Amino acid sequence: MASAEAPVVAYRRYLQNGKLGYQRCADCSSAVFYPRVLCPVCGSGALEWRESAGRGTVYATTAVHGRNRDPRNVVLVDLDEGFRMMSRVEGVSAEEVEIGTRVRFKVRQSEEDEPVAVFVREES
């Protein structure tokens, strides 16, 4: 018998629908990301999927330099629901992304045509 939907499959299904999914523990109320089959805080298996409002704050940032291309931004974003994820901030040059900046979620298609969660500055 097949198990229920794999965590990463559910995450991608949210993205395909333009939404940012995360999990919330029904027992200890912790926000959980990346998605799993049990809560890393209390150990409960009762994780429920939720849709994030997609608003957060840049926690850490780097600009990844490479030969013959513009620097690429990589950030960690703290979402208002209480989880953190890696992403990038678009619409601003990589080195100008600042810690503390308020950002909101968008979906982009990757070069491999997979949906990817990215962020833009909240006021943009």
Next chain:
Amino acid sequence: LSTRGRAAIVGAAESDLGEVGPGFTPLDLIGQATDRALADAGLSKEDVDGLFSASAYYSMATVSAGEYLGIRPRYSDATNMGGSSFVSHLLHAAAAIEAGLCEVALVIYASTQRSGGGFRGLSDPPNPYETPYGPRYPVSMYALAASRHMYEYGTTREQLAEVAVAAREWAKLNPKAFKRDHLTVEDVLASRMISAPLSLLDCCLVTDGGGALIVTSAERAKDLRKAPVYLLGAGEAHWHRNISQMPDLTVTAAVDSGPRAYEMAGVGPEDVDVAMLYDAFTINPILFLEDLGFCEKGEGGAFVEGGRIAPGGELPVNTNGGGLSYNHPGMYGLLLLIEAVRQLRGECSERQVEGARVALAHGNGGVLSSQVTAVLGTESVL
């Protein structure tokens, strides 16, 4: 705890270092280091009954090394948690010796990444929550931590550069160091940006190298060639593997591993004569100086200013020149233990820390992930 002073390092040696040339394998370098470490101890391979190793090349590190060396261990431990693994092996070896599971442990590592074409690390499957964003592993993860430390505590790129300059000043005193030419803060700041705020000279070397340590019981250690270097205490800790799972990017699990080691050893940071702090990137020693209690959280940047960790400074740190200037063969934890042993034996000539009796050796693995601290001492502090 009973493990304090019950085991000792009795042999320590590097393989050939730097760029060994085409064709050499990591096992060849492990062979060189083993031969030299056994000679250092006055033991032969027939004495070895415990084998400890980790590798980015061989998925069964101790099994491959045992075959190459012709060693048939009765105790085998290939624990791999990145660069800190070998500090962990020291603790595991002491516990195994204490339990009677082996008597003479050989801890080994080598890499030929430089001759082989570049950085060779562990390769996990792609992470669907990080890989799509293209961080450069591992430097971008350390850059994220540095960015947060700068934001919260006002740490500057100049302070990061001071770590690289101090390492180079020590390297000038070590004939085995890979980089020995003069280096200034300005040179570090002007070097090519890799992953902001870390530039090329904030990053460790990519070199060939390896080493071997021989560990045995305190009883047996007394009859061997060199003065034993005792394991006074050790502790390990890890909280995350991926940087996005690190709870606070300014606080490493060294805040757990350090106190575990200090408690077992019965010493504190004020007792440490020389500190070997895993410097894969310039931010690392700053974080570890804080997390291991040499200064308060947030003060690591100011702590390293003015040559305080350089030769002649208040606290000798990374006296071999570190991963930044001496050698960094992908995983560096074994090499920093070798330097700690040599300092406590008084074998370091120009760079010798006079009267060194207690050395702290701290290993880091992954992306500030695994942290393992060991406190070593001479017979006089038992």
